[in-house]
Amino acid sequence: MLLIPCPWCGPRDEIEFHYGGQAHVAYPDDPAALSDEEWARYLFFRDNPKGPFAERWSHSAGCRRWFNVVRDTATNEIHAVYRIGEPRPVIA
């Protein structure tokens, strides 16, 4: 089980959290102007890297806040945890 450091509550077990997929997927500026293909790409297509991946988590059994985590998808190592609205930290 992962031990995820919630930016508010501190380290908690993974079962207290809910996964929210890739972070920093911006809503299109003008959705009506998109073609069906572009809209589908926004809705359904996500990165699938092997290595550091910025993703959203919600501390659903605790403070119920959303936040971002940079997690290595190969090793599960958590490189950074930061609040919503903060820029993604640079991972060496």
Next chain:
Amino acid sequence: MAERRSPLAGFAARFEAAGAGGRLRLAELPFLTQINVRVDPEGRAAGRIGRALGVPLPVEPGGAVRSGDLTVLWLGPDEWLVVGPDEGEDEGDARGPGLRDRLAETAAGTADDHVSVVDVSAQRTTLVVAGARSRDLLAHGCALDLHPRVFGPGRCAQTLLARAQVVLVAREADEFWVLCRASFAGYTAEWLLDAATEYVT
């Protein structure tokens, strides 16, 4: 008028029996008044609510402060739970406005801030887990570090106890409040009684 019945009314005798060894005390504190307050902690409304409560809203995560018979629990960066004594079942009786009305009136004075004051008393019931073995008992189903150095009086946490969502409050040295959903209360009480077996005799 319907008779008021607490979620754990049927457990009183079994809680009593679990305390027979003297190392543990289990009890329900039914019908505590619980007010959920959501407000920007930096805003003026937060200051006014703090003055009405007699103590500022705790901004440190997991903080729990007491003011008279009220306890203010940190639930989130803009969310608090104010727990007070039972106010009875009649609204607007001779005792004057209840805690919710007083807080809502305080908050209404600052129209420029967004404030939510909601009575959630019926959502949760409160269990007292106290005694020398209370930490050992809770540790059976809770992953948090409950050592007094980390989780002493003045601390609270929302977490899972035996997979049920609870608000855990450290009261006195060896006394905890477990606020759990009314619908899980029977399960949580059964689990606590089962986990307490080894400390009873």
